[in-house]
Amino acid sequence: MTGGFRKKIRQKNAENSGFGTNASGRFINKDGLPNVKRTGVNVFNRLSWYHTMLNLSSFRFISYLVIAYILINLVFAMIYYLIGVEHLTGIDKSDPLNEFIDVFFFSSQTFTTVGYGRIAPVGFLASLVATFEAFLGLLTFAIATGLFYGRFSRPRAYLRFSDIAVIAPFQESSALMFRLAPYKNNALTDADVIVSAAIEVIENGIAKSNFYRLNTQMSKINTLALNWTVVHKIDENSPFYGFSEEDFENTDIELIVQVRAFDEVFSNTVVQRSSYTTGEIIYGAKFVPMYYPNKENLSTVLDLDKINEYKKEKLPDLVANKE
Amino acid sequence: MTGGFRKKIRQKNAENSGFGTNASGRFINKDGLPNVKRTGVNVFNRLSWYHTMLNLSSFRFISYLVIAYILINLVFAMIYYLIGVEHLTGIDKSDPLNEFIDVFFFSSQTFTTVGYGRIAPVGFLASLVATFEAFLGLLTFAIATGLFYGRFSRPRAYLRFSDIAVIAPFQESSALMFRLAPYKNNALTDADVIVSAAIEVIENGIAKSNFYRLNTQMSKINTLALNWTVVHKIDENSPFYGFSEEDFENTDIELIVQVRAFDEVFSNTVVQRSSYTTGEIIYGAKFVPMYYPNKENLSTVLDLDKINEYKKEKLPDLVANKE
Amino acid sequence: MTGGFRKKIRQKNAENSGFGTNASGRFINKDGLPNVKRTGVNVFNRLSWYHTMLNLSSFRFISYLVIAYILINLVFAMIYYLIGVEHLTGIDKSDPLNEFIDVFFFSSQTFTTVGYGRIAPVGFLASLVATFEAFLGLLTFAIATGLFYGRFSRPRAYLRFSDIAVIAPFQESSALMFRLAPYKNNALTDADVIVSAAIEVIENGIAKSNFYRLNTQMSKINTLALNWTVVHKIDENSPFYGFSEEDFENTDIELIVQVRAFDEVFSNTVVQRSSYTTGEIIYGAKFVPMYYPNKENLSTVLDLDKINEYKKEKLPDLVANKE
């Protein structure tokens, strides 16, 4: 975290961010999770495996399930093999490999409870192991059922944030703007946004981060169906009041954004967070509209590919405001 | 969106609707979903398949499950057939069709894990495929279990709105009224309603929509057991103040209604929305009561078929209010 | 709804109860559900079967499952029997009854996917029916899984209300009191209570119900671990101000109580409602304490059997307050 020239900001540090003033690096990552590592305790207590399983990509989640399935069957195949193939009927005893293959398939038929019976246990030990493998199989699929449901019923906002924020002309002054839009067939209502800024300042020669709550022109909307351009006017109440293009480039700034809305399918409040750092704020630019009437003029079309489109636009002369 | 004569409305545009003033067509469809199409991104990212599956009708949902079941079995039947029927025991090899029929049924017996064993895999490849088919079957039914639960546990208000709103006489003036009633054996409490109006006005020759929050006589009720007639009095604070019958007919109006209540079985807040457009507002009419005591006078009967019943009723002379 | 002598109540009707003033009979039943019957629409649309299944007693729920299981197997047994037992292997063909018994068991082995294979389908039609029966079986158990989960995960307050309310001496005046206690091993926090009264009055010779919100001494408590005695002081702001014992006996009164709390296991708000009518309000009585320190003085014991225990107690002379 470096930064040469630093502005004196007159507004007081009014935010309870939960981050100390001497925390380092980006506070909130682009995906909304805090940039904090935890040590101490042991790793198993530090991990909520349910949170982990829910945050995996679909591909990795399925892969883990398949790998677990193969491993479990290999372990049980080994056990049956050690017990002895003579305790299973219908095994192809032509050579050890075939024997192992057959006990592996017997294991899978037991674990999934398909139980064709072509191979079946006859002795006490093999039967006992099979008894527990079938039980384990059912519990495993009970857990898988829960995880699948947990994964797809997890309330999510499905919002796309613009990659960049802009400093645009606004009401004879300027404003910080970014935008967001719901990109899925979900219906969000009663949305609100909270925007905070962490700005690195130098006090007594020591760099520390101050936190500010930014006022926005509209902090609530009824229906989040089109895009929402969040507008923070840079006036006397803004910590960015009097910032020049150079200030925006040379100061370590992080905008922390939290959007909250009600999703009618989940009947639940959904929250999504994101952040913008110094390099992601473009000075002197304006977003291009991203929705328009459809051909028949009967409906509105929202073009999600335009979310990052902007054009350069000169800001009103703010020299007077500078120190 | 057409409209000849347009009133000048004195009230200021105070609503953050989330729709731009130049969005087109109906804003909220009758079923409460926004009338917006999305483009950009790709269609798979734009669809939440969970939202899609939850919004399907029961008939279509079951049909999709059945079709998926048949298709999956056809695919696996094909694979077993290509591997060779000699790797399965008990196949009727009288002719290729019978062979295919038998591998199809073997597939279904594996996928559902019923596994009679009359037909059973013996070779490596067939066993391997069966191993994965049984696994896939269990995961598929895990997903189906989750979807079934998601569908029927989804909190819903089960409200029926009147198809029409009326402009009725009210306290020596007039009021805009519509009504709604819970139609299922659910118990809703702490209900509230929010009514907004989008009214198309012409400013500088350009038609744009302004949004107004409408005051209602009672915006909260404790128990939503009978019908609820929502009443917006047309007084000086109403954007409809001074509207004549002609104005109501010639202005593009859209009422957007949101009802929110607590359902005690879901222990969750449920929300339902609807909308009324110009053609659905009847000037000079009054709703007919829809509940009455039962014969023994010990309980109240709510007749849901009467929800749209109204009789014409002359409004008090509002000429004085007109410009 | 009868009532001879009726008091004039000075307080204004300030409650939006959701019940009309001319609804009849008890408004809220003892179990908290509104006393309203619905007609119109058709019965299938008027029933939320999920709400119905969740409100069944455990015994009836299990009984319905067992009956459904037997009926489904009888229907499929019939179908297999009509297709012909020659399409199933392993059937005991000694007489038609034995045949039917065997196809019934084959059906159950298919529906549950146990599939021993002693009886197995061989022909096309029987195999096809079995294919769908196994599929139906899995979907049925998917639904049963969802219902079981829905039933036991349904957030409930598990509150026991005293069967009676009392008019007890309180702060040199009197107060209406009833009490409630959590009776299970759940932990409720942030509880609040809302008490309304419906009082039948005669206006212009017509009996109608007026609704009043009753003030309570404490309407919120942090931890609902012991019993909670809800106290409504009968002072000038109470609709019962100046009521004599005779008035309480002769007026149709209904107290509607709603308790709301946060359950930490469900992590959800739970709500429970109840009501008290004229006959359930005892004039001149006081509740007996229902908790006491345990022997070692290290913990508190709550005796739930005492919830209805009270002793008669003379009220302060309120004649002066009467009209």
Place this chain on the structure above:
Amino acid sequence: MTGGFRKKIRQKNAENSGFGTNASGRFINKDGLPNVKRTGVNVFNRLSWYHTMLNLSSFRFISYLVIAYILINLVFAMIYYLIGVEHLTGIDKSDPLNEFIDVFFFSSQTFTTVGYGRIAPVGFLASLVATFEAFLGLLTFAIATGLFYGRFSRPRAYLRFSDIAVIAPFQESSALMFRLAPYKNNALTDADVIVSAAIEVIENGIAKSNFYRLNTQMSKINTLALNWTVVHKIDENSPFYGFSEEDFENTDIELIVQVRAFDEVFSNTVVQRSSYTTGEIIYGAKFVPMYYPNKENLSTVLDLDKINEYKKEKLPDLVANKE
């Protein structure tokens, strides 16, 4: 509950704790559950088995499942044995023990629906019992599925509280402080804390507990990613105003803490409670910081093992404040 010397506290008892002033022993246990025993009703009605199953440790939960599985199979094995092994095919009839072992395994193969078919029912009675055992098995696993999901989807805060609270120097005066930190990979936002104190006082020679809400310096934070040190300044509004070290040691004090936050994976509010009693409050001590920048200065590291670390620190002289 003992305590020699007792301070006179000027602040009024403003808290509705839900505990009576004469409840005894600790109010809230360290794990956040109230220290109350319930009697009356019968034990089955007093237990919510769902709450019980969700609060079990994983080890005990799995153990109960395994034990139930073995018991159920023993019961069914007994039934099949009594019906007679001649109604089952494939039984090893070499001696009664082997017969019992085989019916036990047949039972398990039926209960799990694995149904190899090597042992299969042939008579009416054995088939009927098997029909119901398979049905029972599926319902049992339906319930197990629900319990697994209920257990791991249960919203929990995963907060670690410091074992001790300290009285530390603060702004030229002193403050009561304790701290807490999230210890898992969950993301908590919008956290708030409520701190109450139960202080035993002697009024008219009788010891009773008074409840006070304690003001904290920051009662809300945006992101609960690092540790949170909750600070209650001991000023004129604090019930501890003027307390000496001796007072803190000799008075029965219990701090009741409730933290509430929003978890983004569960999309739900999570709550965790804890308490501190007299012996757990250290006078004249200061917490040691538990987070620091990582080596590259790009991220913050939170060391959870330091949560209880403090160093002794002399408090400013408070004699002037004493009575």
